[in-house]
Amino acid sequence: VNEFYSSTDHMTQLIDIKREFAKSLGEYIEAVESQADLLRRALSALEDDFEDPPRDPEKFISNPLAAFQLVRKLNQVWAAVWELIEGRRSEDTLASLKSAAQTLPRAEDVDGVVMALVRLQEIYRLDPRNISLFSETNHNVTLDPDETFHIAMISSLNQRFQYAVLWMEETLRKLNEGEEAVVTKEEVIYQLASFSHQLAVIQLSSKQKATERNLLHPELHTSIIESIKTWDWTPKYSSTDRTYEALCTGKRLMMTPQRERKLVCRYRTGRGNPLMMFKEEVEWDEPTILRYHDFVSEGEIDTIKTLARPKLSRAKVIDPVSGKKVSAASRVSKSAWLSEHEDPVISLVNRRIAGVTGLQLQTAEELQIANYGIGGQYEPHYDSKLTNDSDFQLRGGRIATVLIYMSDVDIGGATVFPDAGAALQPKRGTAVLWFNLLRNGNEDARSLHAACPVFVGSKWVANKWIRAYGQEFRRKCSTVKSD
Numbered sequence: 001v002n003e004f005y006s007s008t009d010h011m012t013q014l015i016d017i018k019r020e021f022a023k024s025l026g027e028y029i030e031a032v033e034s035q036a037d038l039l040r041r042a043l044s045a046l047e048d049d050f051e052d053p054p055r056d057p058e059k060f061i062s063n064p065l066a067a068f069q070l071v072r073k074l075n076q077v078w079a080a081v082w083e084l085i086e087g088r089r090s091e092d093t094l095a096s097l098k099s100a101a102q103t104l105p106r107a108e109d110v111d112g113v114v115m116a117l118v119r120l121q122e123i124y125r126l127d128p129r130n131i132s133l134f135s136e137t138n139h140n141v142t143l144d145p146d147e148t149f150h151i152a153m154i155s156s157l158n159q160r161f162q163y164a165v166l167w168m169e170e171t172l173r174k175l176n177e178g179e180e181a182v183v184t185k186e187e188v189i190y191q192l193a194s195f196s197h198q199l200a201v202i203q204l205s206s207k208q209k210a211t212e213r214n215l216l217h218p219e220l221h222t223s224i225i226e227s228i229k230t231w232d233w234t235p236k237y238s239s240t241d242r243t244y245e246a247l248c249t250g251k252r253l254m255m256t257p258q259r260e261r262k263l264v265c266r267y268r269t270g271r272g273n274p275l276m277m278f279k280e281e282v283e284w285d286e287p288t289i290l291r292y293h294d295f296v297s298e299g300e301i302d303t304i305k306t307l308a309r310p311k312l313s314r315a316k317v318i319d320p321v322s323g324k325k326v327s328a329a330s331r332v333s334k335s336a337w338l339s340e341h342e343d344p345v346i347s348l349v350n351r352r353i354a355g356v357t358g359l360q361l362q363t364a365e366e367l368q369i370a371n372y373g374i375g376g377q378y379e380p381h382y383d384s385k386l387t388n389d390s391d392f393q394l395r396g397g398r399i400a401t402v403l404i405y406m407s408d409v410d411i412g413g414a415t416v417f418p419d420a421g422a423a424l425q426p427k428r429g430t431a432v433l434w435f436n437l438l439r440n441g442n443e444d445a446r447s448l449h450a451a452c453p454v455f456v457g458s459k460w461v462a463n464k465w466i467r468a469y470g471q472e473f474r475r476k477c478s479t480v481k482s483d
């Protein structure tokens with residue numbers, strides 16, 4: 001089954017899918033209508049007869065012309081009805097309609113897009129009005145009250161009552177302005193009251209003050225407390241951590257003027273290959289994060305995307321409880337691995353990575369390509385932690401990450417380091433490099449990083465994770481602090 005929302009590249013297909021589906025639906029309707037015409041003609045032929053029922057049926061039927069007419073008519077009706085029952089006329093069009101329907105998004109996609117919207121609202125502090133204002137400059141999309149109602153209901157099912165209330169209020173506003181809708185004002189007011197109530201209960205019960213809780217109607221309180229027990233209370237990093245939000249909106253934190261002076265731009269030869277020249281920019285000093293401009297060409301980007309596209313599948317995370325790979329809202333993207341044997345461009349990029357870092361890639365992972373979805377993100381994590389035990393034994397930890405940006409992102413999608421205060425904006429063709437492990441092999445706490453939700457645009461990246469084994473004599477470059 002296709003999942004659309006986790007990759008914007010995949011989402012673009014929906015425009016073609018919509019056109020294709022409309023076409024086959026139109027053909028099906030045509031077939032059904034021509035069938036209905038046939039049936040209508042048959043019916044009216046029958047009714048003609050009944051208009052003037054013969055007074056003496058036996059005499060009437062003994063007239064061979066009348067007999068012929070009656071038999072012929074009834075036979076035609078039989079043929080028309082039989083054709084309908086067998087479905088011969090619409091069979092082909094129905095089959096193609098069915099296969100076109102296979103490609104349509106499912107309810108999970110609608111939920112996925114709504115939850116992405118909520119995530120964007122959390123991080124970029126948007127209420128329904130702001131989001132609509134934004135869309136006025138971008139294709140002028142406006143939602144009707146039934147659509148905003150749907151968003152509110154899905155938000156509440158996911159326990160995001162704050163946003164459920166905002167969207168329900170927006171629905172009410174639209175209805176009050178006289179917009180047409182299927183949903184009634186009564187329903188909206190009822191849901192609004194229920195969401196507000198649940199929000200109040202959550203706020204009260206999180207403070208654990210019994211006296212305040214008792215202010216609520218006891219029966220209602222017990223039933224809500226019962227339902228709360230089944231909720232997922234895992235803290236939503238994004239909504240609690242202001243640093244993450246600030247960084248995602250493009251602010252750099254903790255930077256001082258003295259430190260700022262160290263952030264320079266220069267031409268330099270590769271650490272591993274002195275024949276290669278790179279445009280290096282020091283993006284951050286503690287820890288060192290370097291950016292290389294014009295690291296991959298437009299043509300290389302096109303080739304990489306074309307190779308990756310058919311292989312993209314939902315990126316997984318390791319479930320801490322079961323240890324199994326699962327899809328999660330903390331990582332919304334599709335990814336694919338590309339081996340250097342697949343195309344000369346991949347081995348060329350790999351050689352360039354070896355050339356710039358001075359590290360050997362024998363133990364490195366293959367190039368991972370990722371395309372993010374709407375609101376696509378990757379919550380704060382350490383790359384060094386993302387390997388399983390046996391793999392870790394074999395190649396060591398992820399000593400360094402090279403992240404290649406293969407697109408600009410209009411709004412959102414920065415790579416941020418909450419501990420260090422750095423925010424890197426994706427810039428097409430550039431690559432960034434940082435170390436996840438210290439010289440002594442321990443994890444560098446400052447390497448915690450995240451991919452902020454993509455608000456507008458399609459974000460494509462390529463990751464190269466370089467492993468510790470084999471680097472003993474190579475690490476490390478002069479600009480990277482020895483620590």
Ligand SMILES: O=C(O)CCC(=O)C(=O)O
Pocket residue numbers: 378383403413414415449450451452461463
């Ligand atoms: O896409 C980004 O900006 C960062 C991705 C990342 O951290 C990862 O895939 O491990």
Ligand SMILES: [Fe+2]
Pocket residue numbers: 381382383449
């Ligand atoms: Fe990462």
